[in-house]
Amino acid sequence: MKEKVLLVDDSRQARSAIKEALAGQFEVFIEAEDGLAAIKSFVEEKPGFIVTDIEMPSINGYRFISTIRNMEDGRDVPIILLSGSKDSLKKKLTGFNLGASDFLMKPFENEELVARVKSLLRVRNLMEELKEKNALLEKLAVTDELTGLNNRRHFFEAAHSQLALGLRHSFMIACLLMDIDHFKKINDTYGHMAGDEVLRRTGALLRACKREGEILARFGGEEFIMCLFNTSSENAAAAAERFRKLVSEHDFSAISQGLSITVSIGVAVWPQEHVTSIDDLVKAADRALYESKSLGRNRVTLFEYAPGKKLA
Numbered sequence: 259m260k261e262k263v264l265l266v267d268d269s270r271q272a273r274s275a276i277k278e279a280l281a282g283q284f285e286v287f288i289e290a291e292d293g294l295a296a297i298k299s300f301v302e303e304k305p306g307f308i309v310t311d312i313e314m315p316s317i318n319g320y321r322f323i324s325t326i327r328n329m330e331d332g333r334d335v336p337i338i339l340l341s342g343s344k345d346s347l348k349k350k351l352t353g354f355n356l357g358a359s360d361f362l363m364k365p366f367e368n369e370e371l372v373a374r375v376k377s378l379l380r381v382r383n384l385m386e387e388l389k390e391k392n393a394l395l396e397k398l399a400v401t402d403e404l405t406g407l408n409n410r411r412h413f414f415e416a417a418h419s420q421l422a423l424g425l426r427h428s429f430m431i432a433c434l435l436m437d438i439d440h441f442k443k444i445n446d447t448y449g450h451m452a453g454d455e456v457l458r459r460t461g462a463l464l465r466a467c468k469r470e471g472e473i474l475a476r477f478g479g480e481e482f483i484m485c486l487f488n489t490s491s492e493n494a495a496a497a498a499e500r501f502r503k504l505v506s507e508h509d510f511s512a513i514s515q516g517l518s519i520t521v522s523i524g525v526a527v528w529p530q531e532h533v534t535s536i537d538d539l540v541k542a543a544d545r546a547l548y549e550s551k552s553l554g555r556n557r558v559t560l561f562e563y564a565p566g567k568k569l570a
């Protein structure tokens with residue numbers, strides 16, 4: 259990516275001098291003659307570095323810096339502040355307080371400006387690397403390695419925040435808990451590699467049906483979980499039935515000849531009597547899943563509260 263710098267100064271001469279000094283450091287130079295034009299250029303061009311004068315008409319360097327620092331994209335961009343007037347200590351302190359990364363008096367030595375730019379670029383690049391690594395770690399922390407789906411931890415985080423929204427906007431949440439039938443037998447008969455591939459493919463089938471905003475995760479072992487929003491129990495059961503059918507009709511013979519897969523699904527909705535939290539919802543779906551299993555598998559069961567039976 260081309261390294262872009264934004265040069266802000268009301269003097270064309272000063273901009274030329276900075277440009278000349280930094281010719282070896284940046285590939286693209288964007289120029290602005292006051293703070294207002296500079297804010298516009300910053301938004302449009304997204305430069306990775308800024309050198310700005312303080313004394314300018316309309317919006318001066320100080321106001322420009324504080325505007326940039328209040329913007330999401332402008333929080334970490336290095337900014338060197340230049341001043342041509344006396345009383346530099348006070349100006350320096352004001353600039354640093356507003357978020358300037360460095361300060362230089364005009365006229366400056368080219369070598370000094372270059373050295374300061376290089377040092378700030380080094381720090382900026384390290385911070386960007388760190389940010390990328392953190393984002394990767396965050397992603398890994400909520401991703402199931404085998405299927406690439408979200409994991410159980412993500413499921414609970416996402417479901418809890420949806421529950422809060424559901425309370426506020428009073429919409430229903432449906433939970434579908436799915437379990438691959440006789441998975442142990444698949445592992446025993448075809449081997450663990452085949453079992454892993456079954457999990458991957460089943461996950462991919464579910465992901466292909468998942469709509470924007472719905473939650474899908476590998477819940478553990480051979481269990482997958484899904485949350486649908488703003489849906490009735492009938493619609494949720496119909497969706498579950500579609501998934502069941504999709505898996506049972508899918509051709510798994512590439513993994514092993516004659517291999518066919520079915521899933522049992524339990525469906526529950528929130529809110530209803532005795533289902534007031536995400537934990538209740540998952541327990542209720544689990545109860546319904548258990549029913550699907552004991553009724554012969556490869557089927558969908560909708561949770562219905564049975565008096566006298568505890569949820570857990």
Ligand SMILES: [Mg+2]
Pocket residue numbers: 267268269311312313314
């Ligand atoms: Mg000026």
